[in-house]
Amino acid sequence: MNLFENVGKFSRFLVLVFSKPEKGKTLFSQIIREIDKLGINSIGIVVIISLFMGAVITLQTAYNMLNPLLPDYLVGYTTRESMLLEFSSTIVGLILAGKVGSNIASEIGSMRVTEQIDALEIMGINSANHLVLPKIIAAIFINPFLYILSVFVGITGGLLAGYLTGTVNLADYIDGIQYAFIPYYITYSLIKTAVFAFIITAIPSFYGYYVKGGALEVGRASTKAVVNSSILILLANVILTQILLK
Amino acid sequence: MITVSNVNKSFADLKVLNDISINFEAGKTNLIIGQSGSGKTVLLKSIIGLHEVDSGSIFYNNRDFTSMNLKGRKEIRKEMGMVFQGGALFDSMSVEENVLFPLDMFSDMSEKEKKDRANFCLNRVNIQNSNHLFPAEISGGMQKRVAIARAIALNPKYLFCDEPNSGLDPVTAILIDNLILEITKEYNMTTIINTHDMNSVMEIGEKIIFISKGNKVWEGSKDEIFDTDNKDLNDFVFASELYKKIKKIS
Numbered sequence: 285m286n287l288f289e290n291v292g293k294f295s296r297f298l299v300l301v302f303s304k305p306e307k308g309k310t311l312f313s314q315i316i317r318e319i320d321k322l323g324i325n326s327i328g329i330v331v332i333i334s335l336f337m338g339a340v341i342t343l344q345t346a347y348n349m350l351n352p353l354l355p356d357y358l359v360g361y362t363t364r365e366s367m368l369l370e371f372s373s374t375i376v377g378l379i380l381a382g383k384v385g386s387n388i389a390s391e392i393g394s395m396r397v398t399e400q401i402d403a404l405e406i407m408g409i410n411s412a413n414h415l416v417l418p419k420i421i422a423a424i425f426i427n428p429f430l431y432i433l434s435v436f437v438g439i440t441g442g443l444l445a446g447y448l449t450g451t452v453n454l455a456d457y458i459d460g461i462q463y464a465f466i467p468y469y470i471t472y473s474l475i476k477t478a479v480f481a482f483i484i485t486a487i488p489s490f491y492g493y494y495v496k497g498g499a500l501e502v503g504r505a506s507t508k509a510v511v512n513s514s515i516l517i518l519l520a521n522v523i524l525t526q527i528l529l530k
Numbered sequence: 531m532i533t534v535s536n537v538n539k540s541f542a543d544l545k546v547l548n549d550i551s552i553n554f555e556a557g558k559t560n561l562i563i564g565q566s567g568s569g570k571t572v573l574l575k576s577i578i579g580l581h582e583v584d585s586g587s588i589f590y591n592n593r594d595f596t597s598m599n600l601k602g603r604k605e606i607r608k609e610m611g612m613v614f615q616g617g618a619l620f621d622s623m624s625v626e627e628n629v630l631f632p633l634d635m636f637s638d639m640s641e642k643e644k645k646d647r648a649n650f651c652l653n654r655v656n657i658q659n660s661n662h663l664f665p666a667e668i669s670g671g672m673q674k675r676v677a678i679a680r681a682i683a684l685n686p687k688y689l690f691c692d693e694p695n696s697g698l699d700p701v702t703a704i705l706i707d708n709l710i711l712e713i714t715k716e717y718n719m720t721t722i723i724n725t726h727d728m729n730s731v732m733e734i735g736e737k738i739i740f741i742s743k744g745n746k747v748w749e750g751s752k753d754e755i756f757d758t759d760n761k762d763l764n765d766f767v768f769a770s771e772l773y774k775k776i777k778k779i780s
Contacts, residue, residue, distance in 0.1 A: 306635055399618040402580055406690075407632050408607035 297490050300412035301420070314418035315425075322384050322419065322485070323426030327433065329383060330376055334367070334434040337375070338441030341366050346451040359452050360460020363442040365469075372434035373473040374521050377480035380427070381513040385488040388419060389509035392492030393502035401493070416489040423481035431477040472528045479524060480517050487513040531556045532577065532688065532720055537586030539569075539576055546572045548744045550586070557718045559711055559734050561725055564741035565766060570724045571692060573741065577722065578610060578690055579603055590688065608636055611681030611719075613691040613710075617673035619665040619680070625652070626661035629680045636684060651679040655709060671702035675709070682713055689714065689721040695730060707733045728767060731755065740766065 305311040345362045392415055395401050404411040439461055446452025488509035495505045532554040539547040546569045554560040562570050575581045577588055579595060588595045590606050598606070612618075619628050629648040633639060639647065652661065655675040665673055674694060681689060691710060695703035711734040714721040725731070731738060731752055738755060740748040742762045750758070755767060 310634060394621075398616055398621075399614045400620055403612065403614060403618040403620075405580065406578055406607060406610055406612040407635065408604040408610075409635060 293494070294490050297412060297493065298486070300410060301416045301486070301489075303410055303413050305413055305417060306409055311418060314414075315422050318418045318422035319426045322388075322423050323430060326380060326383060326430060329379065330430050330434050331437050333379060334372065334376070334437040335441035337371055338363060338367060338438030338443075339445030341371070341438070342442030342446045342457075343449065343451060346446060356453060356456035357460035357463055359446065360439075360442070360457035361463045362460075363457075364439055364461040364465075367435045367438035367442075368469050368473060372431050372438060373476040373480065374517065376430065376434050377427075377477065377484065377517050378514055380430075380480075381484050381517060382510050384423070384484055385510045385513050386506045387488075388485060389488035389492040389506040390502055392416075392489055393495040393505045396493060396495045397498055397502060412489075412493060416486070416493070419485045419489060420482060423485045424478050427477050427481035427484075428474050431473060472524075475528060476521065476524050479520050483513050483516045483520060487516060531591060532722070533587075533589040533592075534573075534577060535587045535589065537573075537576060537588065538584045539572055539581060540584055546744050547576065547583075550741075550744075550746050552739055552746060552749065554720055554722050555737055556720045557714065558736040559714050559721045559723060560737045560739065561723050561731055561735045562739050562741060563725055563731060563766070565726065568741045569744040570726075570741055574690060574692055574722065574724050578612065579607070608684065609687040611684070611686035611689045613674065613677045613681050613689070613694050615693040615696055617665065617670075617677040619673055619676055621665055623664075624661065625657065625663050625665070625668065625676050628665070628676055629683050632680065632683045647683060648679075651683050652676070654682070654713070655679045671698050671706065674698065674706050678706075678709060678713065682717065685717060687719060689719045691721070691723040693724055693726075695725070695727060700729065703727065703729065704733060710734065726766075742766075 341363045342359055345359045349358060392401075395415070401411045401415070404414060443452075443454070443457055446457055447454055488506070491505040491509040491512075492502075495501050534550055534552045534554070537547055537550045538545070550573060562573060564570050572581060576583050583596060587597070590609070593602075593606065595603065595606060619625075620631065623631065626645075626648055629651050630644055633644040633647055637644065637647075649661070652658070655678050657672060657675055657679065660668060660672065665676070668676070678694075689710070694710060695706045698706065707730050710721060710723065713719070723730070723734075735752040735755075738748075738750060738752060739746060740760070740763045748758060748760050748763050755763070758764065758767075
């Protein structure tokens, strides 16, 4: 029952969010601000995590492929496919759900409990549209760039780890990352990234927007937002993979 | 003028407002007083449409606010200014940006005109040289004054204040009260103030409505408040030692 109630409430929330904005100029400047806040400020964590994940994937693949029948370029190939298909879209999505999601839920939740959202409503402004739409647009725009950056950094991390530890031959690795490349995988992952960007922003905004109470409830909403958006990302991942790679 | 007619409001089984009818007069400070939990805030939030009433009507100069669609309400809301209990200034904006916000959203002024208007409003509430500061960097009294400046930026017809001097020292509280009174007269606004502060009642109360347990129990002027026979109102007015002494003297 609670699930159905929440789905209904979320649908009504989305109708409010996707209504016509009050002023196009204001929306544009808000989108730019959100791109900076949600995207540019996440570059650091995306680079660090992608670098180390790429390195670990390379080392683990190299240490588990001692069979001489397996070609050496397979290490680079595996790293590229892991980053391209799953890590840079899904895992980075999950990490951003934690970082960006908790930030959004607590920001909007605090605005609710300190009556800032009521202040917007009193002015005749659709507060859901004003606060949430710029975040969704900004994330859908900037997250694909973060995905591309993550793929690039991950593959570079793998190359560095393999080369510095002597486990992978540089030429083999470069061969591997070019081997049997399917460009459609990028399209598939970009679609996933855009859907995850929507989940990462819309779900925490929903939990923040309907907070009732004080600081404790804002904290709870933030936790719920991260947990539920992470579950939805994983669910969406299965569904999109079935639809797009069938 | 704002007219509240036979308004009822419940939350689940709890009846919070019981058949309330009030006329709030234009150009006057109308004070809603009552104990905590008496229904003052719910009444104020119902008047401004943050709560939907269960039955009854609310009229803004004969325009029925309760039966209006969102578009109609939006138009009336542009004529409202609201000072919330905690100020409700936008944390992410500076003092000046807070006052500029309604002008940016709803006026066709040029950038210079908007800036001039924001500075005029800030000067009106005696805020100078603090335009670049953020709400967290200014005192509670200043936050309330910035909230008033933001509320009057678009020349509203109706001003609503929820406990405007709560949490302030007596001197600042009187300053805020007098500022609201002056602005009400200056712009001929219909001002509704929620308070449980008897000092505010004596300082700026022109029309006073006493709410108890969700019922309108009494209405009158501040001169009549001391002569009332109503027990609930007497208990409320003379709760403090100071007012008990004043009663004895008078």
